[in-house]
Amino acid sequence: MRDSVRFVARDDQTTRIVYPFIFALAVEYRLSEDALEIVLEVKNTGFKPMPYACGLHPGFKWPLGSAARKGARVRFTEAERPEVPVIAPGGLFSAEMRPIPLDGRVLPLDDELFSREALCFLNVASRRLSFEQADGSGVEMTLDGFPHIALWSRPGAPFLSLEAWTGYGDPQDFAGDLYEKPSMRVLAPGESARHAALLRYLPPA
Numbered sequence: 001m002r003d004s005v006r007f008v009a010r011d012d013q014t015t016r017i018v019y020p021f022i023f024a025l026a027v028e029y030r031l032s033e034d035a036l037e038i039v040l041e042v043k044n045t046g047f048k049p050m051p052y053a054c055g056l057h058p059g060f061k062w063p064l065g066s067a068a069r070k071g072a073r074v075r076f077t078e079a080e081r082p083e084v085p086v087i088a089p090g091g092l093f094s095a096e097m098r099p100i101p102l103d104g105r106v107l108p109l110d111d112e113l114f115s116r117e118a119l120c121f122l123n124v125a126s127r128r129l130s131f132e133q134a135d136g137s138g139v140e141m142t143l144d145g146f147p148h149i150a151l152w153s154r155p156g157a158p159f160l161s162l163e164a165w166t167g168y169g170d171p172q173d174f175a176g177d178l179y180e181k182p183s184m185r186v187l188a189p190g191e192s193a194r195h196a197a198l199l200r201y202l203p204p205a
Contacts, residue, residue, distance in 0.1 A: 004030040010045075022046030025054075035200040043192035051184045053167025055146070056197055060131060060139050062109070062153065062160040067204075071134025072109040072160075074151060078125035079104045087117040092172040111155040118152035122168060122183075131160055136205030145195035148183070164197050 006028040011021065026041040038058075044050040063069045082102040088094045100119060101108060105126075113119070129149065132138035139162070143149075146164035153160045167183040179186060187193060 021050040037198045039196045041194050044187035047189050050187045051178050055165035057163045059159045059161040064133050067133035067135050073132050074107045075130045076105045076126040077128045084119045088172045091169050093169050094172045114153045115155050118150045121149045123147050124149050138202045140200045142198040
């Protein structure tokens with residue numbers, strides 16, 4: 001039985017209308033007994049520098065299994081800032097920050113937390129985080145090449161999305177060239193980049 005699958009997308013006349021670059025994007029899924037690895041490979045197959053940003057947006061049932069919804073938390077491996085950017089209309093990132101109840105490395109989850117918008121952690125110190133239930137069960141996410149993390153849900157919805165990004169949305173009032181956008185990465189002709197996330201199931205404590 002195969003334990004991996006690889007998808008490859010390449011530019012064509014349609015993509016070049018909105019993204020005028022020559023590229024190859026590969027997405028690979030690798031399954032093991034207790035984990036799933038997702039690998040993104042971006043390659044500039046053209047003849048000019050290519051700006052890009054990519055991300056992963058997996059969602060997980062909240063609560064997991066028979067655990068209670070109350071008592072769930074996200075745990076970072078390093079202390080992170082207890083504030084996140086305020087998202088302006090249109091999904092733009094404002095310079096304003098708002099506080100969140102993050103106690104060093106642990107963020108308790110409840111519906112009120114997501115009543116306004118996603119929680120976007122830019123340039124995080126942690127390379128690993130976990131979505132844990134009150135009984136200790138959950139999902140651990142280890143990141144390679146993703147400097148930004150976002151948490152998102154709809155109040156009352158039975159899921160939590162753990163998102164890993166190389167870049168993020170436009171800052172409010174940004175009107176520069178794509179190459180000048182904060183957090184945008186640029187590949188030279190023939191250059192490639194790799195970004196990966198390992199998702200591992202955590203059994204109850």
